Amino acid sequence: xxxxxxxxxxxxxxxxxxxxxxxxxxxxxxxxxxxxxxxxxxxxxxxxxxxxxxxxxxxxxxxxxxxxxxxxxxxxxxxxxxxxxxxxxxxxxxxxxxxxxxxxxxxxxxxxxxxxxxxxxxxxxxxxxxxxxxxxxxxxxxxxxxxxxxxxxxxxxxxxxxxxxxxxxxxxxxxxxxxxxxxxxxxxxxxxxxxxxxxxxxxxxxxxxxxxxxxxxxxxxxxxxxxxxxxxxxxxxxxxxxxxxxxxxxxxxxxxxxxxxxxxxxxxxxxxxxxx
Amino acid sequence: xxxxxxxxxxxxxxxxxxxxxxxxxxxxxxxxxxxxxxxxxxxxxxxxxxxxxxxxxxxxxxxxxxxxxxxxxxxxxxxxxxxxxxxxxxxxxxxxxxxxxxxxxxxxxxxxxxxxxxxxxxxxxxxxxxxxxxxxxxxxxxxxxxxxxxxxxxxxxxxxxxxxxxxxxxxxxxxxxxxxxxxxxxxxxxxxxxxxxxxxxxxxxxxxxxxxxxxxxxxxxxxxxxxxxxxxxxxxxxxxxxxxxxxxxxxxxxxxxxxxxxxxxxxxxxxxxxxxxxxxxxxxxxxxxxxxxxxxxxxxxxxxxxxxxxxxxxxxxxxxxxxxxxxxxxxxxxxxxxxxxxxxxxxxxxxxxxxxxxxxxxxxxxxxxxxxxxxxxxxxxxxxxxxxxxxxxxxxxxxxxxxxxxx
Ligand SMILES: Cc1ncc(COP(=O)(O)O)c(C=O)c1O
Numbered sequence: 001x002x003x004x005x006x007x008x009x010x011x012x013x014x015x016x017x018x019x020x021x022x023x024x025x026x027x028x029x030x031x032x033x034x035x036x037x038x039x040x041x042x043x044x045x046x047x048x049x050x051x052x053x054x055x056x057x058x059x060x061x062x063x064x065x066x067x068x069x070x071x072x073x074x075x076x077x078x079x080x081x082x083x084x085x086x087x088x089x090x091x092x093x094x095x096x097x098x099x100x101x102x103x104x105x106x107x108x109x110x111x112x113x114x115x116x117x118x119x120x121x122x123x124x125x126x127x128x129x130x131x132x133x134x135x136x137x138x139x140x141x142x143x144x145x146x147x148x149x150x151x152x153x154x155x156x157x158x159x160x161x162x163x164x165x166x167x168x169x170x171x172x173x174x175x176x177x178x179x180x181x182x183x184x185x186x187x188x189x190x191x192x193x194x195x196x197x198x199x200x201x202x203x204x205x206x207x208x209x210x211x212x213x214x215x216x217x218x219x220x221x222x223x224x225x226x227x228x229x230x231x232x233x234x235x236x237x238x239x240x241x242x243x244x245x246x247x248x249x250x251x252x253x254x255x256x257x258x259x260x261x262x263x264x265x266x267x268x269x270x271x272x273x274x275x276x
Numbered sequence: 277x278x279x280x281x282x283x284x285x286x287x288x289x290x291x292x293x294x295x296x297x298x299x300x301x302x303x304x305x306x307x308x309x310x311x312x313x314x315x316x317x318x319x320x321x322x323x324x325x326x327x328x329x330x331x332x333x334x335x336x337x338x339x340x341x342x343x344x345x346x347x348x349x350x351x352x353x354x355x356x357x358x359x360x361x362x363x364x365x366x367x368x369x370x371x372x373x374x375x376x377x378x379x380x381x382x383x384x385x386x387x388x389x390x391x392x393x394x395x396x397x398x399x400x401x402x403x404x405x406x407x408x409x410x411x412x413x414x415x416x417x418x419x420x421x422x423x424x425x426x427x428x429x430x431x432x433x434x435x436x437x438x439x440x441x442x443x444x445x446x447x448x449x450x451x452x453x454x455x456x457x458x459x460x461x462x463x464x465x466x467x468x469x470x471x472x473x474x475x476x477x478x479x480x481x482x483x484x485x486x487x488x489x490x491x492x493x494x495x496x497x498x499x500x501x502x503x504x505x506x507x508x509x510x511x512x513x514x515x516x517x518x519x520x521x522x523x524x525x526x527x528x529x530x531x532x533x534x535x536x537x538x539x540x541x542x543x544x545x546x547x548x549x550x551x552x553x554x555x556x557x558x559x560x561x562x563x564x565x566x567x568x569x570x571x572x573x574x575x576x577x578x579x580x581x582x583x584x585x586x587x588x589x590x591x592x593x594x595x596x597x598x599x600x601x602x603x604x605x606x607x608x609x610x611x612x613x614x615x616x617x618x619x620x621x622x623x624x625x626x627x628x629x630x631x632x633x634x635x636x637x638x639x640x641x642x643x644x645x646x647x648x649x650x651x652x653x654x655x656x657x658x659x660x661x662x663x664x665x666x667x668x669x670x671x672x673x674x675x676x677x678x679x680x681x682x683x
Contacts, residue, residue, distance in 0.1 A: 055584040056452065056570065058459040059302040065446070077582040102300055103569045107583035129300045129569070133290060156307035156466055179304050180464040 003095045003123050004148050004171035007046055008206040008227055017219065018228025019044055019260055020208055021235050022099065024051040024067040025084050026076025028243040035249045036239070037088035037096070043256035045094055046228065047208075049126070052081050052100035059101075059128045061183030063233040066240060078104045078113075082120040089121035097124040097150060097171075110138055114145040124148035124171045132161075132168045139168055152176055153199060155191040166203030173199055175226065177211045184233040185212035193225045216259050231259060282612050283531040285603060291480020293606035299479040301572045305459075308466045313481040315386050320488065325381065332377055333492065336410070337367040339374075341493075343500035343663070348633040349650065356510060356656035358649060359663045361497050363521065364638060368403045370668030371493060371521045372474060376403035378489035380411055383470035390414045390465065393472040394458040396423055396451035396517065397594035397641060398430025399668055400474030405439035415439040418457045420449035423593045429672045448587040451517075451597045455571050475518025476601035479572030483601050490524025497663055498528050505661050511536040511652055514665035515644040516615065517553075517594045519601030521667035526613060536614065538652065539604060540644045542590035543617035549578065553588040554617040555600040556608055570599040576608070591620040592640035592673075618644040627670060627677060639668035640676075 011018045021040050025033050033050070040048055053071035057064065078100070085096050098117055105113055105127060117125065125147055130138065132151060139149045148171030153162060156179060166173065177192035192209050199207050209222045210230030222229040238255045242248040291297045299309060319325040333339040341362045350358045363371040376393075383391060391413050395401030401417040408415035417434055421443045424431050434441050447453040455478075462471045476486045494512075501509050512529060514522035516539040526537045544552030549563035555576040557564025563586055568577035570585055578586040578598040590596040607613035618626070626646025631637045638646065642665065649664045656662070670677075 055447070056456050058456050058571070059463065061460075072584060079582075103577070103579065103585070104583035106567075106569060107579070107581070128302055129572070131299060131301065131303060131306055134298050134300060152303040154302075154304040154307075156304050158307060158310075161306065176302075176304060179466050181460050 002146070002148055002171055004047060007095055008172060011046060011227060017223025018046040018208065019219065020047045020049060020228050020230040021045050021256055022049040022051060022230060022232035023235060023239065024053055024064065024071050025081035026053055026071030026074050027067040027236070027239060028070055029074055030076060030080055030084055032248060034084050034088050036252060037084070038091050039249050039253040040256055041092040041094040043253045044260045045256065047095045047097060049097045049099045049230065050081060050085060052078050052098065052104055054101040054104060057101060059181055061181040061233060063184065063237050063240065064182050067236045078108050082116055082122070085122055086120040095123040096121065097126055098122045099126045100128070102127050102130045110141045114141045114147060118145040118147060122147065124150050126150035126152070126174060128152070132165050135168065143170065150174055153195065155179055155195050159198065159202070162199060163202045166199070166205060169205055172206040172208050172227065173203060174230065175199060175207050175209045177209050177213065180211065182211055182232050184214035184237060188212060188218050188221055192222065196226045216261055219259055282610055285527065285530050285607060285612070287480070287484055291484060293603050294609065296574050296605040297480060297483055297602035298574055299572060300569045300574065301479045302463055304463050304466060305479070308462070309479055309481070311386070315382055316481050316485050319382055319385065329378055329381055333374065337373050337377065338365060339492065340496045341365050343497055343504065345504065346634050349630070350653065352629070352633055353650040353653035355653040355658060356660040356662050357505070357658065358653050359501060359504070359509070359661055360634070360636070360666045361493060361525065361663055363493060363665060363667045364636065364642070364669035368399070368406050369671065370399040370403070370639060371490060371524065372400040372403035373406065374492055374524070375474065375486050375489040375520060376400065376407045376472060379472045379485070380407035380413070383413070383472065384411060386470065388468060388470035390469045391472050392416045392418065392458050392461050392469055393474060394418045394451065394454040395474060396454065396596060397592065397639065398423065398427040398434065398672060399594060399639070401439070401441070402430050402433050402437070404472050404474070405434040405437035408439065409437045416461070417441050418444055418454040418461070420444050420451060420453045422449035423451065423454070426676055427593055427672055429675065450593065452585065459571070474520070476520040476523045476603060477518040477571060477573055477575070477599060483573065483603055486520050487523045487527060487603060490520050491527050493521065493524040493665065494526060494528035497525060501661060501663060508532050508535055509663050510534070510656055510660045511538055511662040512665070513538045513540065513645045513649045513652065513662060515540045515595060515641050515667060516600060516604060517597055517641060519604045521665050523601060523603055525663070525665045530612065537607065537612065538648070539613055539615045540648050541615055541617040542592060542595035542644060543619040543622070544589040545620050549580070549586050551589050552617065553578070553590045553596050553598070556615040557617060573599070573602050575599050575602045575605040591623055592644065594639070594641040595644065616648055618648055622647045624677065624680070627673070636666065637670035637674065638666050639670050640673045642667040643670070
């Protein structure tokens with residue numbers, strides 16, 4: 001049914017940790033984003049998160065803020081982001097998570113979003129500033145169109161809310177590694193592992209860890225205790241650094257492959273399999 | 277519009293006034309917002325909390341502020357008696373201290389010693405820096421670089437009071453950008469930081485809590501007008517940025533159906549999107565009248581067709597913001613309150629008029645309410661009275677107005 005569920009089932013079977021890169025639609029331009037989706041899939045992405053640019057990204061650090069600004073300067077909208085997915089999906093089969101702040105979705109309309117996202121080949125929707133308490137109508141509409149509503153959990157999330165979130169979420173749960181905004185970090189905190197343990201107690205959904213995951217070493221560490229790692233700012237920073245390079249797409253692909261170089265070592269590590 | 281018959285305006289337990297309000301925040305902030313809601317609810321029902329707040333507002337902030345009969349302004353209008361609620365006389369020069377004091381007491385109950393806040397005009401920043409100095413708390417104020425330029429006096433005051441003023445260079449470098457940065461700080465430092473938000477907006481419980489701390493304006497005004505005139509006023513008029521001084525004045529009168537509640541938004545320099553801050557603006561090209569989500573709450577928000585938040589313009593930094601507090605959205609839709617706008621030019625005219633006729637230099641924010649008040653008074657008999665909220669004093673704006681070569 002859910003392609004995201006299939007993906008995680010496949011990872012579990014092979015004992016591999018999942019790799020979920022994030023890029024912003026329209027950064028540095030739409031045509032490049034489309035090529036990046038294809039390249040990241042080829043580089044080994046298990047799922048890709050595509051960010052919808054927003055004028056006031058309060059949950060993001062400077063790197064993704066600037067990516068949003070670049071995309072907005074190009075006039076990129078939610079509609080463009082969906083078109084980008086539709087085009088790329090003619091060539092790739094990797095599940096795509098639409099990642100957005102709430103207001104652009106609200107203006108687009110709930111039914112229209114569910115219909116057009118489904119049509120474009122989007123598999124799931126994650127809304128940064130839509131917590132389960134406010135999300136009910138949206139969750140229902142998305143699920144009617146077989147789109148997985150993905151929710152965030154944070155180290156500050158209470159056990160009681162973890163249960164509620166686990167009940168509303170589908171596909172996987174996105175665990176925020178630490179209190180803070182997005183951004184590459186030198187070191188991972190222990191908060192993430194503790195949080196993933198707490199999620200496992202109340203939900204059977206796979207767990208992906210993001211925020212600050214930026215090196216091959218970080219990925220390896222996350223795979224020890226979680227099902228997948230999301231890499232956002234580190235990739236977006238590469239895109240920014242290379243934004244005028246003619247071979248941007250290949251070099252970002254190369255960077256993604258370098259992050260994955262160690263994934264084989266992960267095979268057979270039983271802690272990557274979540275227990276029933 | 278048909279006059280509403282609502283007699284109360286209370287949100288549900290999750291901070292919704294109808295479809296407005298609520299909490300639209302990153303997950304990390306839910307826990308501190310829950311903690312804050314719990315502590316505020318406890319304090320709200322604790323007589324001792326209010327006793328201490330009242331004592332500090334009296335002894336330190338100079339409350340109650342007078343309700344002043346502006347006789348020359350009244351004569352100028354030639355109609356209803358115009359009364360001015362003198363928030364400009366409270367300590368630090370605006371109503372903002374009412375809320376800053378209340379929240380500082382809360383932060384103390386919660387044991388949080390690092391205080392952050394956003395500011396537009398700098399009045400909330402000064403009020404926050406002041407209570408932090410008084411309680412010995414660390415204070416960081418986020419302020420857009422453009423606002424730092426046009427409200428330079430307040431930047432200096434905040435620094436004198438020992439606050440760190442952090443310049444925000446994103447976007448249009450005004451209030452919206454300062455709130456973004458304050459939220460990012462909070463999400464990063466949730467464990468030891470209290471976010472002292474300055475207007476009746478943001479995620480639950482802020483709109484409710486800030487209103488409760490500003491209600492003192494309306495409670496006093498109601499008593500004062502009754503003792504001065506023996507009856508209720510015909511109208512209350514207040515400028516609306518996020519909406520704290522206006523809701524503070526309006527709320528105790530909600531059940532008084534004969535009292536019109538009139539909010540004045542910033543009409544800016546033109547009617548097109550980007551040139552004003554009138555969220556209820558009635559014309560199509562203005563971008564007004566659209567519901568959206570900004571900074572954690574659902575309300576009317578100035579934005580483009582694809583949901584990107586618009587930049588705004590007002591001569592007054594304190595009204596220069598794309599969203600309005602959710603309770604105002606509710607009162608607008610059910611017709612209990614009315615919203616109009618005053619342009620930059622009208623604000624300047626009101627600024628001068630109030631100075632010349634009453635010897636009171638109002639803040640540019642408050643100045644937005646003067647000309648509409650004169651107009652409304654003119655249509656009413658002399659036996660009636662109206663109240664204008666003079667939310668702040670204009671010292672901070674004197675330089676800017678001088679540069680505009682008004683005099
Ligand atoms: C004097 C004064 N009045 C009004 C405002 C607008 O805020 P609010 O609508 O919350 O009262 C400000 C904000 O900075 C202000 O300084």
